[in-house]
Amino acid sequence: MFNIAITGEFVAFFTLSAIMICGAVLMLSLEKVVHMVISMAAVFIGLAGMFVLLEAEFVAFVQVLIYAGAVSILMIFGIMMTKHHAVEQEPSKPLHQTLAAIAAISLFGILFYAIRTTTFPEQQQPFQPGEDNTMAIGELLYTGYVIPFELLSVLLTVAFIGAIVIAKKEAD
Incomplete structure (x- = not known):
């Protein structure tokens, strides 16, 4: 039915997928x-x-630098700056758990069906493998998207200052 060759890329994909799924499930639980x-x-x-x-x-380097590094550290600082009170959870209801499981399985089935039946057109690659994509990304970012880039930096600065103000109000 499936003709799959076990390669290093195949193993790496499933290993990384398992890490991501386990991390997501652990984050929720x-x-x-x-x-x-x-x-x-x-x-x-x-x-x-x-x-x-x-x-x-x-993009992988930026992912590690920005998200895995900066965002995680920022969230830990935010957690440490705010007060947390122990909240008792109400007992789970079996009807809600059953409906949530049915919804999750249904969503998985719909997405699986949609992915398996979709035919994707041939795409032309804007970059050839082995090229220096960093230069092209930098040129595009600082020529065509310089205004949104600067607006995003202002927005992030305002959000950080707002988080500090809210944390200060809670401390007083």
Whole structure:
């Protein structure tokens, strides 16, 4: 039925997929927020590995640098700056769990069917493998997208200042 050759790329894909899925499940199921952030960082690192498999080394580097590094550290600082009170969870209801399981399985089935039946057109690669894509990304970012890039940096700065103000109000 399936004619699959077991290659190093195939093994790396499934290893990285397992890391990402385990990290995502752990993030949803762990109770300590710091442990959640660490499992989220594992998902980000697995995604960076996927980018390496796609020969997008620059994007993988940025993924590790920005998301696995900076965002995770920022979230840990945010957790440490705010007060957290223990919240008792109400007992889970079996009807809700059953409906959630049915919804998840249905979503998986719909997505699986959609992916298997979709025919994708041949794409022309804008970059040839082995080329220096970093230079092309930099030129495109600083010529065609310089205004959105600068607006994003202002937005992130305002969000960070807002988070500090909110944390200060809670401390007082």
